[in-house]
Amino acid sequence: MSGQAGQEPIRxxxxxxxxxxxxxxxxxxxxxxxxxxxGEAGDAQAALDFLARAAVRGVMPNVVLMDLVMPRLDGxxxxxxxxxxxxxxxxxxxxxxxxxxxxxxxxxAGASGYLLKDAEADEVATAIRAAxxxxxxxxxxxxxxxxxxxxxxxxxxxSLSQRxxxxxxxxxxxxxxxxxxxxxxISERTARTHVSSILLKIGVTSRxxxxxxxxxxxxxxxx
Numbered sequence: 001m002s003g004q005a006g007q008e009p010i011r012x013x014x015x016x017x018x019x020x021x022x023x024x025x026x027x028x029x030x031x032x033x034x035x036x037x038x039g040e041a042g043d044a045q046a047a048l049d050f051l052a053r054a055a056v057r058g059v060m061p062n063v064v065l066m067d068l069v070m071p072r073l074d075g076x077x078x079x080x081x082x083x084x085x086x087x088x089x090x091x092x093x094x095x096x097x098x099x100x101x102x103x104x105x106x107x108x109a110g111a112s113g114y115l116l117k118d119a120e121a122d123e124v125a126t127a128i129r130a131a132x133x134x135x136x137x138x139x140x141x142x143x144x145x146x147x148x149x150x151x152x153x154x155x156x157x158x159s160l161s162q163r164x165x166x167x168x169x170x171x172x173x174x175x176x177x178x179x180x181x182x183x184x185x186i187s188e189r190t191a192r193t194h195v196s197s198i199l200l201k202i203g204v205t206s207r208x209x210x211x212x213x214x215x216x217x218x219x220x221x222x223x
Contacts, residue, residue, distance in 0.1 A: 009036040010132050011059070015047045015066040015078070016040075016094075021117070025065065028121050035128065043070040044078025051086050060089060063128050068095040068106060076105045083110035090131035094124070098142050107196045110189070113137040134177050135207045136196045143205045157217055159201045165219070167194040171207060172214035 012035055014025045022040045029035050038054075038061050041047040047064060054060045064082060068075030079091045092113035093106040103114050112131035115124060116139045127137040160168065163184075170180045180191040195207065204210050 007034070009034055010063060010128060011036050011038045011061045012128060013038060013047060013050060013061040013064045014040045015042075015044065015064060015070075015075075017042050017067065017070040021067070025124070028124070029128075032125055035125070044073040044075055044081070046072075047078060048073075048081055048085070051082065051089065055086065060086065062090065063112075063131050064089060064091045065094055065124070065128065066091055068093055068097065068102065076109045079106060079109035079111050092124075092127050092131050092137075094119075098139070103138075103142055103200070107136070107200075108193070112192075114142055115139045116141060130206065134192070136192065136199055138199055138205045140205050143199065143203050157202075160198065164194055164198050164201070167191065168198050168210065168214045169219050171195065171198070172211045172219055174211070 012029055014022050014029070014037060016022050016025070019042075022042075026037045026040065029037050038059075039050050041050050044066065047066065051060065051064075066075050066078060070078075073081075075093060075095070079093065082089055082091055090112040091110060092115065093111045094115045094117060095102070096117050098116055106114055112134075113127040113136060115127055115137075119139050123137075123139070130137040157165075166184065167180055170183060175183065177188050177191040177195065180186075180194075181188040184191070195210070198210055199205065199207075202210065202213050204213055
């Protein structure tokens with residue numbers, strides 16, 4: 001479907017080794033007024049081939065929605081390759097696995113989001129929109145599980161490094177990843193990695209929730 005008046009739709013590439021999953025996702029995303037499915041691929045290598053052709057045409061997908069367990073080239077390796085070759089393309093991982101190490105690996109590789117395949121359809125759309133806005137979105141169930149594993153009975157604050165606390169204060173003050181990078185003299189990708197780690201540790205699914213959490217903890221720019 002075309003985007004809102006005067007606004008280009010979010011171009012999405014769907015990558016999964018199961019045709020029925022690809023078809024279902026394409027059918028749902030085609031109903032979103034601000035999204036357009038521009039292609040599909042059966043594995044990460046096919047996705048890289050698609051992106052190479054798209055780069056020649058000059059019309060790249062904005063977001064790749066990708067499974068993690070596929071033949072030929074696994075999803076994590078695919079994410080790493082996409083971010084290296086096409087850094088402007090965002091990747092949202094969507095899989096059946098919620099293990100902490102899988103989530104960490106996907107985010108470390110450069111994923112902008114992590115969803116489980118039983119996520120509500122609206123959450124998939126939310127994650128795609130968040131990725132295009134430079135934000136990280138985690139599946140609610142994943143965030144809850146990882147928080148328990150990482151913090152146990154702690155309040156989450158003690159699990160944050162000093163740098164992560166600095167980043168969280170800036171998030172609470174409305175800074176974007178680019179603003180955070182400039183303020184702390186780090187790369188934008190490093191800023192995003194810090195934000196992803198913060199979401200995992202405090203058990204929230206979005207940047208907005210992280211900001212609200214920080215405010216409730218009394219974390220302000222004055223600190």
